[in-house]
Amino acid sequence: MRKKLIVGNWKMNGSLAANAELLAALKAGFDAAQADLALCAPAPYLLQLQAALQGSGIAWGAQDVSAHEGGAYTGEVSAAMLRDCGCRYVIVGHSERRQYHHESDDLVALKAQRALAAGLTPIVCVGETLPDREAGRTEFVVKRQLSAVIHAVGHCCSEIVVAYEPVWAIGTGLSASAAQAQAVHAVLRAQLRAATGQAERNRILYGGSMNAANAAELLRQPDVDGGLIGGASLKAASFLSIAAAGLAVLQTN
Numbered sequence: 523m524r525k526k527l528i529v530g531n532w533k534m535n536g537s538l539a540a541n542a543e544l545l546a547a548l549k550a551g552f553d554a555a556q557a558d559l560a561l562c563a564p565a566p567y568l569l570q571l572q573a574a575l576q577g578s579g580i581a582w583g584a585q586d587v588s589a590h591e592g593g594a595y596t597g598e599v600s601a602a603m604l605r606d607c608g609c610r611y612v613i614v615g616h617s618e619r620r621q622y623h624h625e626s627d628d629l630v631a632l633k634a635q636r637a638l639a640a641g642l643t644p645i646v647c648v649g650e651t652l653p654d655r656e657a658g659r660t661e662f663v664v665k666r667q668l669s670a671v672i673h674a675v676g677h678c679c680s681e682i683v684v685a686y687e688p689v690w691a692i693g694t695g696l697s698a699s700a701a702q703a704q705a706v707h708a709v710l711r712a713q714l715r716a717a718t719g720q721a722e723r724n725r726i727l728y729g730g731s732m733n734a735a736n737a738a739e740l741l742r743q744p745d746v747d748g749g750l751i752g753g754a755s756l757k758a759a760s761f762l763s764i765a766a767a768g769l770a771v772l773q774t775n
């Protein structure tokens with residue numbers, strides 16, 4: 523079983539003062555043996571994360587990136603700029619961006635391509651809505667979303683992280699069951715394997731109301747390589763408990 527990757531998605535939360543407190547608590551409590559840890563913060567705070575986390579073993583990243591390389595795109599942030607801020611990761615295709623900013627599969631794929639070209643690891647989010655699940659379209663939807671990225675990035679596919687985030691589970695307190703998560707993760711891994719001949723390097727994270735109480739069961743699934751955590755990443759204690767669950771799972775396997 524791979525060491526788990528636990529990524530916090532702060533969404534549009536934080537302030538310089540609140541971040542400083544959270545970062546100090548995370549650095550004090552983080553044990554690199556437990557899991558790989560990363561924080562995806564709003565762009566204005568990336569330099570704060572760089573200053574606080576450099577040398578700590580905790581990585582950081584952004585929540586979105588422009589599909590353009592640079593130039594006259596007011597308000598956009600390029601992949602090269604994120605690298606300048608020391609980012610290792612960038613989330614692309616989060617359902618909140620697909621839903622509220624109408625991001626298409628093709629746009630998400632372009633963003634993943636831009637990220638890889640700049641030396642960033644894209645965390646590619648896929649996931650079905652509740653109507654999709656109820657109509658039996660889960661597999662179709664997540665495969666379509668991932669397929670766009672696979673086609674765009676070609677042989678670099680082994681460098682991406684995938685996050686399965688059922689839209690109905692995000693921020694609702696209603697996590698997918700471990701069996702539901704494992705079933706979709708297995709589909710995604712098979713798709714990656716079919717595309718590249720291997721899928722062991724790819725980490726596939728689960729996201730959607732993961733918390734200290736349900737993390738161990740989700741992380742115990744053979745194809746769940748970690749978590750993308752929203753709400754529970756804003757409190758050091760709950761985020762660190764999820765990382766600790768990652769280690770407990772490794773030790774019992």
Ligand code: PEP
Nearest residue numbers: 692693729730731752753
């Ligand atoms: C997310 O936004 O990626 C997420 C998983 O949120 P939450 O953990 O709050 O459901």
